[in-house]
Amino acid sequence: MNSVDERLNDLSEIRSLMEHSTKFLSLSGLSGVSAGTVGIAAYFIARQEMAHPWERTLAEYSLQAVVTLILALGLAVYFSTKMALKKKIPIWTPAAKHLVISLSVPLAAGGGFCYALVLHDLYWFIAPSMLLFYGLALLNSSKYTLKEIRALGYCQLLLGLCGSYWPDFGLLLWGVGFGLLHIVYGAAMYLKYEK
Amino acid sequence: MTTIVENFNRAFENRIRLAVMSILVVNDSADFNTLKEMLKLTDGNLATHAATLEKNKYIRIEKRFVGKKTLTTYFATPAGRRAFAEHLDALEKLIRRSK
Numbered sequence: 001m002n003s004v005d006e007r008l009n010d011l012s013e014i015r016s017l018m019e020h021s022t023k024f025l026s027l028s029g030l031s032g033v034s035a036g037t038v039g040i041a042a043y044f045i046a047r048q049e050m051a052h053p054w055e056r057t058l059a060e061y062s063l064q065a066v067v068t069l070i071l072a073l074g075l076a077v078y079f080s081t082k083m084a085l086k087k088k089i090p091i092w093t094p095a096a097k098h099l100v101i102s103l104s105v106p107l108a109a110g111g112g113f114c115y116a117l118v119l120h121d122l123y124w125f126i127a128p129s130m131l132l133f134y135g136l137a138l139l140n141s142s143k144y145t146l147k148e149i150r151a152l153g154y155c156q157l158l159l160g161l162c163g164s165y166w167p168d169f170g171l172l173l174w175g176v177g178f179g180l181l182h183i184v185y186g187a188a189m190y191l192k193y194e195k
Numbered sequence: 196m197t198t199i200v201e202n203f204n205r206a207f208e209n210r211i212r213l214a215v216m217s218i219l220v221v222n223d224s225a226d227f228n229t230l231k232e233m234l235k236l237t238d239g240n241l242a243t244h245a246a247t248l249e250k251n252k253y254i255r256i257e258k259r260f261v262g263k264k265t266l267t268t269y270f271a272t273p274a275g276r277r278a279f280a281e282h283l284d285a286l287e288k289l290i291r292r293s294k
Contacts, residue, residue, distance in 0.1 A: 004293040007286050010213060014283075017217040021225070021233060090232045094222070 024095045024145045026084040029194055031076035032186020036179050038072040043175030050171065058118065072178075083194070099144040106137035127174035128163030131156050134177070146193075152185045204282045206251045211236065211244045216279050219254060219271035227267040245269060253278055 019025070045064070049056065084091040110133025114126050138153030156177050163173040207213045214234050218225055231241050248254045253275030257268045271279070 004290055007289055010210070011283075011286055011290075013210070014213065014217040017214055017233070018221045021218040022221050093233070094225070094229055 020089070020095075021093075022095055022144070024093065024099045026080050026087065026089065026091060027145050027149075027189075028079040028083040029186045029188070029190025029192075030079040030083075032182045032189060034075035034079060034186075035072040036182030036184075036186060038068060038075065039177075039182055040175060040179035042068045043171065043179050046171060047175075095144055099141050102141040102144060103137050106133055106140055109133065110137070124167040124170055125164060127170035128160045128167070131160030131163060131174060131177045133160075135160055146189065148185070148189060152181060155181055203285050204278055206248060206253060206278070207282045209244065209247075211240065212248055213282075215241075215244060215248060215269070216253065216271065216275065219269055220276055220279050224268050224270045226269070230269065248275070251275075251278075 042064075049061075081091055110130060113133065114129050117123070117125050117129060135153045135156030135158075138149050138156060142150040142153060159173045159177040159181075163170040207216065211234065215230060218230065218233065227241065230236070230245075231238065234241070245254065245256060249256050252272055255270040255272050257270070258265050259268075260266070
């Protein structure tokens with residue numbers, strides 16, 4: 001019969017396999033920090049532009065939004081891939097697919113909704129709507145990745161709700177949610193799991 | 196002590212079989228390549244151990260064709276889930292007793 005130590009080893013291996021096969025755990029804290037930095041830069045650019053919003057066309061604003069999204073996502077994917085390579089674990093696992101789908105469905109719905117807001121001239125509600133849909137997307141995907149992402153989701157929801165009641169602060173809250181919170185969350189995850 | 200030894204399942208004595216089962220009880224299913232990559236196994240190794248688990252009726256193996264390639268998918272059966280849970284209980288009891 002095997003020793004108790006060996007059985008304890010079995011148990012910790014079972015536990016780790018159960019976790020790794022259902023959750024995408026290579027989400028790097030640096031992904032959060034880099035997405036947050038892009039968010040803060042986008043906030044300051046948007047704040048400048050909002051002083052003279054008529055100077056650019058709708059197409060130009062849309063292009064800016066798309067570039068921001070691609071930059072933030074690209075950097076997030078880059079740092080997580082790097083982390084997975086370093087730990088020598090596969091990146092494109094079924095759990096990673098579940099994570100991407102559970103994030104992108106609510107986000108795509110949010111994107112469509114925000115475009116409708118533009119068409120109806122409801123610009124004030126774009127920033128809080130982005131926060132709300134993003135918060136819901138994070139909550140939806142939290143079961144496939146680090147559990148701490150739930151807290152980030154709740155914070156984004158709260159900021160989104162505040163923004164919809166006080167639209168004057170919508171852009172500022174957007175900067176806090178997509179910029180500051182990402183950096184704080186990313187730094188905390190980096191120190192907790194990667195240091 | 197004898198009862199504890201009896202509850203240890205021979206099918207799960209092997210680490211690879213235990214590992215395959217651990218993944219299948221928390222996922223709806225897993226395909227051949229996913230299991231192979233996660234557990235860092237060779238083709239033959241995984242196939243042999245999966246066949247043993249299937250013989251015990253602990254897992255179900257489904258093969259279908261995607262283009263010219265076969266896609267093999269594994270599922271835990273209810274009997275497999277029960278046996279795995281009992282095995283974990285036996286592990287727990289053993290560890291408790293040793294304390």
